[in-house]
Amino acid sequence: MPAEDVPGVFITVEGGDGAGKTTLARALTECLRRSGRAVRLTFEPGGTALGTHLRSLVLDPGVAMSDWDETWLFLAARASHVHEVLIPALEAGEIVLSDRYSDSTLAYQGYGRGLDLERLTALNREATQGLSPDLTLMLDIPAELGLARTRARSSQADRIGDADLAFHQRVNAGFRRLAAERPERVHMIDGRQDAAVVLGEALDVVNRWLDGRRARS
Numbered sequence: 773m774p775a776e777d778v779p780g781v782f783i784t785v786e787g788g789d790g791a792g793k794t795t796l797a798r799a800l801t802e803c804l805r806r807s808g809r810a811v812r813l814t815f816e817p818g819g820t821a822l823g824t825h826l827r828s829l830v831l832d833p834g835v836a837m838s839d840w841d842e843t844w845l846f847l848a849a850r851a852s853h854v855h856e857v858l859i860p861a862l863e864a865g866e867i868v869l870s871d872r873y874s875d876s877t878l879a880y881q882g883y884g885r886g887l888d889l890e891r892l893t894a895l896n897r898e899a900t901q902g903l904s905p906d907l908t909l910m911l912d913i914p915a916e917l918g919l920a921r922t923r924a925r926s927s928q929a930d931r932i933g934d935a936d937l938a939f940h941q942r943v944n945a946g947f948r949r950l951a952a953e954r955p956e957r958v959h960m961i962d963g964r965q966d967a968a969v970v971l972g973e974a975l976d977v978v979n980r981w982l983d984g985r986r987a988r989s
């Protein structure tokens with residue numbers, strides 16, 4: 773079955789470092805499960821044995837790499853995530869919630885590192901077998917606030933999180949641009965709000981999308 777025709781629902785959560793993606797993805801999963809739905813919560817980089825190894829490599833500040841080396845590692849992690857986790861769960865009809873996916877590569881490696889966006893888009897298509905999210909919840913917060921949150925939580929060094937503020941500002945501006953270019957898929961939520969308010973907005977978006985799909989079928 774072509775990746776774009778799988779029967780489940782594929783939702784991604786995106787945004788800059790510390791925007792609140794993991795907090796939202798977990799809470800949303802709980803809410804959807806309580807309403808009786810089968811939900812698979814997963815994340816990138818990670819979600820598979822290979823992805824877990826690649827995550828520790830790509831985030832290790834002691835490992836030097838070029839911007840393209842970094843990109844290939846994220847893409848390899850994504851490729852294994854797509855065929856090992858995402859496609860099987862979607863084929864089983866589950867709602868799949870992924871904490872980061874291909875928009876992160878466009879925002880971080882494209883807008884942040886300055887790599888060619890068209891090439892990244894083509895590589896994303898190959899790594900994902902053309903699997904695109906049905907819906908993306910994008911959390912927007914100023915880079916300063918996101919970094920303050922992640923640094924308050926952990927002092928552990930991280931090769932990408934520790935990049936300078938200007939890098940994270942370019943990434944966040946990139947996410948906003950991606951959202952503006954894809955209004956039918958991407959829903960921006962103000963990540964500065966209280967976590968409960970963020971969850972409420974996200975639930976509204978997801979429930980409206982699910983109702984719309986039911987009405988269309």
Ligand code: T5A
Nearest residue numbers: 789790791792793794795846876877880921925932966967
């Ligand atoms: N990356 C990833 C790329 O460069 N290219 C790619 O293709 C991909 C897939 C790792 C890094 O890899 C880069 C991006 C990243 O730099 P990651 O593990 O998702 O990716 O890293 P982070 O974005 O840094 O993830 P975090 O887990 O650190 O941040 P989250 O998930 O956005 O935020 P969360 O929910 O963990 O919250 C952070 C803190 O803020 C609090 C939480 O309690 C927590 O302490 N918080 C709030 N506080 C106040 N109000 C709210 N609404 C809050 N929501 C959360």
